[in-house]
Amino acid sequence: xxxxxxxxxxxxxKALYNFWVAQCEGDQLPMAEDIEPADLRPWIGNMVVMDVIxxxxxxxxxxxxxxxxxxxxxxxFGDKAGRSLDDLPxxxxxxxxxxxxxxxxxxxxxxxxxxxxxxxxRQTWERLVxxxxxxxxxxxxxxxxxxxxxx
Numbered sequence: 001x002x003x004x005x006x007x008x009x010x011x012x013x014k015a016l017y018n019f020w021v022a023q024c025e026g027d028q029l030p031m032a033e034d035i036e037p038a039d040l041r042p043w044i045g046n047m048v049v050m051d052v053i054x055x056x057x058x059x060x061x062x063x064x065x066x067x068x069x070x071x072x073x074x075x076x077f078g079d080k081a082g083r084s085l086d087d088l089p090x091x092x093x094x095x096x097x098x099x100x101x102x103x104x105x106x107x108x109x110x111x112x113x114x115x116x117x118x119x120x121x122r123q124t125w126e127r128l129v130x131x132x133x134x135x136x137x138x139x140x141x142x143x144x145x146x147x148x149x150x151x
């Protein structure tokens with residue numbers, strides 16, 4: 001796997017990205033089955049894990065389901081564990097699905113900084129999306145972490 005470099009602002013996201021890179025020994029892909037939940041403890045409060053549900057006929061129609069939704073996010077945004085990305089409002093769903101499709105298709109992490117209005121006011125967040133693979137090299141899980149930048 002070729003090395004990529006992301007410019008990340010938040011120190012927790014930098015640490016999570018470095019953890020992911022450490023899983024890429026040589027040409028080894030980071031395998032979902034090799035990750036121990038305890039290894040993710042530093043980021044667990046700001047993280048979701050998405051299951052990738054492939055569409056055999058159309059890779060652009062792949063679906064995503066929340067396999068894990070942190071309690072911190074659940075208290076702010078409502079618990080989405082077990083729910084589909086399709087349950088989100090159209091505009092939000094389209095943006096996030098495009099991001100997830102990009103990571104799944106290109107098999108590389110991505111990050112972005114965004115500012116939005118929340119119940120507590122306008123906030124700026126940084127999010128990181130990391131792919132995890134099965135033994136066949138298919139992306140089967142996406143680990144997504146987000147941290148507020150303007151605290």
